[in-house]
Amino acid sequence: MIRKFAGLLAIVATLSLTGCGYNDLQRQDEGIKAAWSEVLNQYQRRADLVPNLVNTVKGYAAQEERVLTEVTNARASVGSIKATPELINDPAAFQKFIQAQNQLQGALSRLLLVTENYPQLKSDALFRDLTAQLEGTENRIAVARNRYIKSVQEYNTTVRQFPTNLTAMVFKMDVKPNLTVDNEAAITAPPKVDFNKAPAAAAPGAAPAAGSAPTTAPAPAAGPASKSAPPAAGDAAGELMKKGY
Numbered sequence: 001m002i003r004k005f006a007g008l009l010a011i012v013a014t015l016s017l018t019g020c021g022y023n024d025l026q027r028q029d030e031g032i033k034a035a036w037s038e039v040l041n042q043y044q045r046r047a048d049l050v051p052n053l054v055n056t057v058k059g060y061a062a063q064e065e066r067v068l069t070e071v072t073n074a075r076a077s078v079g080s081i082k083a084t085p086e087l088i089n090d091p092a093a094f095q096k097f098i099q100a101q102n103q104l105q106g107a108l109s110r111l112l113l114v115t116e117n118y119p120q121l122k123s124d125a126l127f128r129d130l131t132a133q134l135e136g137t138e139n140r141i142a143v144a145r146n147r148y149i150k151s152v153q154e155y156n157t158t159v160r161q162f163p164t165n166l167t168a169m170v171f172k173m174d175v176k177p178n179l180t181v182d183n184e185a186a187i188t189a190p191p192k193v194d195f196n197k198a199p200a201a202a203a204p205g206a207a208p209a210a211g212s213a214p215t216t217a218p219a220p221a222a223g224p225a226s227k228s229a230p231p232a233a234g235d236a237a238g239e240l241m242k243k244g245y
Contacts, residue, residue: 021164025173028155032176033085035148040083042141043101049137050075050108053130057111060121067111074104091177098179108134145179152178 054068077100087094112131115121122128156175159168168174 020167021158021161022167022171024158025155025164025168025171028151028158029173031151032088032148032155035144035151036085036088038144039141039148040085042137042144043078043083046108046134046137046141047075047078047104049130049134050104052126053108053111053134056124056127056130057115057121060118060124060127061114064111064114067107067114071104071107071111074100074107078104088176089174094177105138149179152176 050071054071057064058068078097081093081097081100083097087097115127156178158164159173159175
């Protein structure tokens with residue numbers, strides 16, 4: 001009798017948990033962990049490329065000490081934060097970690113911009129290989145971040161919806177922090193257009209603008225008649241009469 005009651009209670013509990021969204025919350029939580037692990041994996045891959053990239057650039061552009069130092073410090077800042085799956089449960093630590101990653105990305109972008117001034121560096125086989133790996137890693141990071149964003153969006157929606165929000169409160173399943181664009185304000189700002197600026201003065205000797213009428217050259221002044229000009233009609237008739245025609 002007790003066993004039957006326990007079995008019936010287990011069935012009722014299972015149906016209750018299924019109906020209240022508990023299983024969905026667990027499934028989505030595991031999806032977030034998997035997506036976050038892939039983000040961490042790609043971030044680590046990028047951090048591993050930094051030392052070799054810095055050393056290669058230093059061999060050709062040692063005078064770019066400021067940019068090289070920025071990259072090295074940003075990489076050290078990333079390494080000082082312990083990247084674990086538990087980061088997604090601590091919004092403050094999560095935000096600090098993402099800021100460090102954004103700083104590293106910005107420092108690497110400035111480093112690659114500086115290398116445009118060194119053709120010999122750009123032709124180095126190791127440098128080309130490292131930059132190709134870095135570009136591929138940045139693409140993988142973007143894909144992994146996108147998957148994480150979608151996983152968190154689905155989970156947070158379930159946590160806030162009724163009646164699954166009651167289940168989330170009972171089991172203390174809070175919303176997860178999501179990824180955002182670091183320079184969102186700069187990206188969303190409308191471009192500034194100023195129509196009040198005076199047009200630049202034309203340079204001396206510049207060609208006339210299209211559509212303007214060409215300047216007509218002045219006609220040459222009339223000079224004395226040429227001696228070889230043909231005689232007038234009246235003079236020709238007088239000559240014929242003198243000859244008896």
